[in-house]
Amino acid sequence: MFPVLSSLIFLPLLGALAILFLPREREDLSRPCALITTGTVLAVSAALIFGFDRTAPGMQFAERSLWIPQLNVWYFLGVDGISIGLVFLTALLGFLACLASNEIRDRLKEYYVLYLLLMAGMLGTFLALDLVLFYVFWEVVLIPMYFLIGIWGGPRKEYAAIKFFLYTLAGSVVMLVGILIAYFTTKPHTFNMLELAAAASNGAFDPQLQMWLFLAFYLAFAIKIPVFPFHTWLPDAHVEAPTPISVLLAGVLLKMGGYGIFRICLPIFPQGSASFATAFAVLGVINIVYGAGVAMAQSDFKKMIAYSSVSHMGFVMLGFASMNSIGFNGALLEMFNHGIITGAMFLLVGVLYKRAHTREMDKFGGLSAQTPLYAFFLTICSLASLGLPGLSGFVGEFLSLMGAYQGFPVITALSLFGLIVTAGYFLFMIQRVLLGPLNPDCRYYKDVSPLETLTLAPLVIIFVVVGFWPALVLDLQKPTLGMLLSLLGVTS
């Protein structure tokens, strides 16, 4: 059988290698090379969805071979309902952000090499089923990201890049110790996530140990999601990164944390996770309300979107806290939706920044008359982001809230307050940027170009379609989440 999943990881690596060997004089070829590579990855991942069996809860397209015999580490890949959506999201945003990378003019070759390495790392993280392999991909993401923020970023790029690197590494080294403890606790020793989950349901980890191991993994994931109070790297990294990289940061990297909780924390440490459900809910509501409040206070457009990500990730946490089918489905869908919608929002911020070279919202005004198409995109994306029914953002948030309400009515009620603030800052932003009299500085702004439309339109189509027909995504994830819940002892 053709190794589809390996090809998803190795195609970007091959592309990176090809670009690496381009002569310096033909640096201009690196962009087409990268586009072809990411385009192929997108095609393969689309084919993967068509070939995916929506009724099977288990791993599909699995590939398994021994990697390091002495350490009992396997090269083990697979895709199931939890990861399939995120793999497609990564491939899609990877292609679109690559299209949007035309603003990069300096050191093209290095940019696209690092970009493709980042793609390989992200896809590998969602596909790996061996804890060590997972860890390797998890870390591989850091190096290209450091350089992509550090070289092509904004004024405070050095600070943002190293802060991102150190925060994430601090979390992941603790996870590495956790991985090893989990390995040596199970008999026979294994790094295989599925075997670990099976061992856990047979009582391999006592509750006390589960709690500690859960915390070791949770720290790494919480930093990535990011959960309050580990979120402080996010505004810096998002704001300083160049537009396409912000898209990937918000769209894909934040999902790695949530994915880790779904893939590792919940199935392998079910009791540990259950004992922290209340903490999840509390942290979730803090993320929602605090993130929204800080976003409200921003005058920088990009920073506002960055904090809105913190707020949206709170819904994912609420979904985890629910420990039921509705909440889990909501959390996973919200992760997918947030990738699509916030990806589009960052692209829109980039469009504006390219014209104005500022992101201060007060420097704009009345753009709806000057750039109507832009106004359309910005309005519909904002509405999707603030959770307007009929667009996909609503479905994920609603399911998360509904799931969480069963266990934590008061906390869920409090988080509704965050929803109101969210609507507030998005509308306030629209008012400052699009409405009112045209700011004379904005007189010569051109409307979105065909290329920019090409990057935005697919995202808008997806969140409209999923908004009307959420089963499209929910059906993919339901069987797997059902199996996960039965591991947790919940009958759905």
Added chain:
Amino acid sequence: MNLNPSLNFISPEMVLTLFAMLALFGSVSSRLKHSIGLLSFMGVAASAVFLPLSFRCGQFSFYGMLINDPFSVFFRSILIVASAFTILLSMGYSEREEENGGEFYFFILALTVSMMLAVSSSNLLMIYLAVEAVSLISYILAGYHKKNPFSSEAGVKYFLFGAFSTGVMLYGISLIYGLFGTLDLGVIFRGLTTASYVDPAAVLVAALLILVGIGFKSAVVPFHMWAPDVYQGAPTPVTALFSVGPKAVGFALLLRVFTFGFHSAFTHWGTLAGFLAILTMTVGNVLALRQSNIKRILAFSSIAHAGYLLAGVAVGTVAGAQAVMYYLFIYTLMNLAAFGAVIAIGNALHSETVEDYAGLYRQAPFTAVILTVALLSLAGIPPLAGFIAKFLLLSAAVESDLVTLAVAISLNSVIALYYYVRIVKYMFLHEPAKSTTMPTTTSLSLALVVLTIAIFILGVWPQPVLGWLSGLLRLS
């Protein structure tokens, strides 16, 4: 007794000695003077050819003075590799004083011979002699730049600290002799478990005194004070060799004398070593944060790595020993790559200050990328070789339930990342202040390319070395 097997055992050392002599005499001839580096490299290659012959010898040579065990096999191989790369690095080092070329290579080869003898000693007297020979040659090499005050300072400092600590070690050895009436390690270790008349407290004191000497060689806190100054002052290729060679000697002896010897005698040895390990890695990493001279940064980083290695020793199991040995091998490759890049950059910039590395990427992309790979590997970032090495150490610690030690190693890698990446930051994120051209030397470039490829390959495919190592340790 027939001496032939013993001579077979030391055939690599004899070949090296022969070539060392040739290097010394060759420098007299004006025609040969410029090819002595090549000659020495050929000497190391020739001695590597004799290694398999040596490994096939019996367990003991020279009346039990030298031992042919997994440690001696592995560490002698590492030392040959380190020496070969050091010679390649030296050939590309422009600040070497040309008129004394022969002497320089003579000392490098002689140092290699004494280190190889030190790692295969199984008698305390032999250990002392070999370590003393390593030290004496090191003092000369550290002060090799006669006109450079830093270099002279390095030589004197190394000598003063070294003389003191080897003196302490000798005192410990004399106590052992008084207690056991022998210096043969095998007899002593048997005596530890069987003889009831030996006072354990006295043995503890003697063992700790020996630890001072070994700790000094491997730059373990609190015997590390010499390292930053010596690393900074010594010629860079020598620093490269110092950072890996004597460390390998130190850890070979720690494994042989403590893990597989005194370990069983004291219940608290593991705790003490673990404490020293955490202290060493933390002190090394924290002090490295504020340095701006790249050789000093690498000096503190090598102290930190001594801490990681000592953690493997503290574990005290075969898995721990395997982790230490594998780590040392990888550490040798990545540290030599880092110092090689520092030499290449130094040839062009005539500076060792990190701030001067600004924008190096524009002028020397090749060297900048290699230094970055070496530094990220030292930081233990996958998929580079340093990660697998660190993973083995952590895994050995966790397997023995030493979670505190594992967490200490992990958190220290985060601190370390900051100063490694700081160097990377200057090279890639800053713009160059002035433009310089990078002279390249074939030997140096060759060494750097080979080392970098090895770091990559052993990061994704550690199988060959790991397999060899576990095969070796199963035999013991």
